[in-house]
Amino acid sequence: MIRVELPAHLRTxxxxxxxxxLEVEGxxxxxxxxxxxxxxxxxxxxxxxxxxxxxRRPFLRFFxxxxxxxxxPPDAPLPxxxxxxxxxxxxxxxxxxx
Amino acid sequence: xxxxxxxxxxxxxxxxLTSDGKRERWDVNGPFLGGWEIYHLKGSPAxxxxxxxxxxxxxxxxxxxxxxxxxxxxxxxxxxxxYDGIPGTHQWYDGTxxxxxxxxxxxxxxxxxxxxxxxxxxxxxxxxxxxxxxxxWQELSALRGHGTGPRWSPGAGGMCLHTILxxxxxxxxxxxxxxxxxxxxxxxxxxxxxxxxRGLRSExxxxxxxxxxxxxxxIAMHRSRPDVLFMQKHxxxxxxxxxxxSWKEVSGNLPTDFGFPIDVHAHEPETIYVVPIKSxxxxxxxxxxxRVYRSRTGGNEWEALTKGLPQRDCYVNVLRxxxxxxxxxxxxxxxxxxxxQVYASADAGNNWAPIVRDLPAVxxxxxxxxx
Numbered sequence: 001m002i003r004v005e006l007p008a009h010l011r012t013x014x015x016x017x018x019x020x021x022l023e024v025e026g027x028x029x030x031x032x033x034x035x036x037x038x039x040x041x042x043x044x045x046x047x048x049x050x051x052x053x054x055x056r057r058p059f060l061r062f063f064x065x066x067x068x069x070x071x072x073p074p075d076a077p078l079p080x081x082x083x084x085x086x087x088x089x090x091x092x093x094x095x096x097x098x
Numbered sequence: 099x100x101x102x103x104x105x106x107x108x109x110x111x112x113x114x115l116t117s118d119g120k121r122e123r124w125d126v127n128g129p130f131l132g133g134w135e136i137y138h139l140k141g142s143p144a145x146x147x148x149x150x151x152x153x154x155x156x157x158x159x160x161x162x163x164x165x166x167x168x169x170x171x172x173x174x175x176x177x178x179x180x181y182d183g184i185p186g187t188h189q190w191y192d193g194t195x196x197x198x199x200x201x202x203x204x205x206x207x208x209x210x211x212x213x214x215x216x217x218x219x220x221x222x223x224x225x226x227x228x229x230x231x232x233x234x235w236q237e238l239s240a241l242r243g244h245g246t247g248p249r250w251s252p253g254a255g256g257m258c259l260h261t262i263l264x265x266x267x268x269x270x271x272x273x274x275x276x277x278x279x280x281x282x283x284x285x286x287x288x289x290x291x292x293x294x295x296r297g298l299r300s301e302x303x304x305x306x307x308x309x310x311x312x313x314x315x316x317i318a319m320h321r322s323r324p325d326v327l328f329m330q331k332h333x334x335x336x337x338x339x340x341x342x343x344s345w346k347e348v349s350g351n352l353p354t355d356f357g358f359p360i361d362v363h364a365h366e367p368e369t370i371y372v373v374p375i376k377s378x379x380x381x382x383x384x385x386x387x388x389r390v391y392r393s394r395t396g397g398n399e400w401e402a403l404t405k406g407l408p409q410r411d412c413y414v415n416v417l418r419x420x421x422x423x424x425x426x427x428x429x430x431x432x433x434x435x436x437x438x439q440v441y442a443s444a445d446a447g448n449n450w451a452p453i454v455r456d457l458p459a460v461x462x463x464x465x466x467x468x469x
Contacts, residue, residue: 009155009158050159059156059157060158
């Protein structure tokens, strides 16, 4: 079970009020977790990754286990603590005011 | 008794303002979609309870929301806006080629007859259409691909397609406008387009009378006379009597002919409204006085409308999609400001009062006249 924490606006959009728990088939990577997240909540398609390029939107970052994973390859394995559900995978809106 | 619903898009959410036909007392509902930029909301003429909203964010991109109950509740629909083919480049501010990139939807124009068909004007400039109530969007790519696209460039707000006018007498004819490319017309429902900018003069482009490159801020028409168009250009208020084939300036005695919105009285096709703004480097009213100017002669002769509007120390702007009229008698006129006020006049502009004063910066105002 992978735990995913969304920023407030995406929780509102997906109509969830707490962290999301996902079953991910195969290796747990950024790509497979986001694929599973978007399959559960189609409204998030395009809100985290570009529809076409599948690139992370520039004002979003991915953190886990006190590490910034934003620039890791999308198919790199996530930390064991995330895979085991001990730690959440954090999707963070960059602090940019507004 | 008839009523009015004012749809207000702001930098931090949508608001729905309602009143009966007297337009004296108002209910303010919202924010809906709070915290997101709502560039535009518009209801379907065929089903007024069907309203579409453009919701966007620099963090999370574009969403389209749809309401089926007059704006009380909202549901997200499709947000996939993908250019047809390889988008290529347009000009950047310095004239260098820049890749076409989708940023947001500026304007939603529901079809006159079908609540499920809507046109979307987007940045970087293109027009999309849905025929399934917003679930899927397809580009009408002949506009972007007709040949001049590589020479279009952005205005200060981005390279946006901000105006879509559907001709009620010829369903296949539409007018659109892009900052800073100019105005374009299709006569075959978007299969082909051509620039309609003859008579415009813009000093910010190397050839001031070029076919394209003009920073058109807004176009308006009266539905009874769709060949007569009124334009607020970056500088200059213009008029066309021939469906955009040619334009002539009608700025007349305006204190400044820079501004953003322009609109037409619901029952008097020669009565038009603008909000003069001091200059393109000072986006606020001249002399700190917020004045709507009205012409009852289709341009050239203008009168200042000031009763109820701040006449000192006012430095707000009124953006291009932030003025609208209702179709009651007398015609109501509405506009919103970057200071968060929404002003209404229930007598065609003679007297004004704020409906609400302290919203987030207002980006768009649309009005629905309800039976």
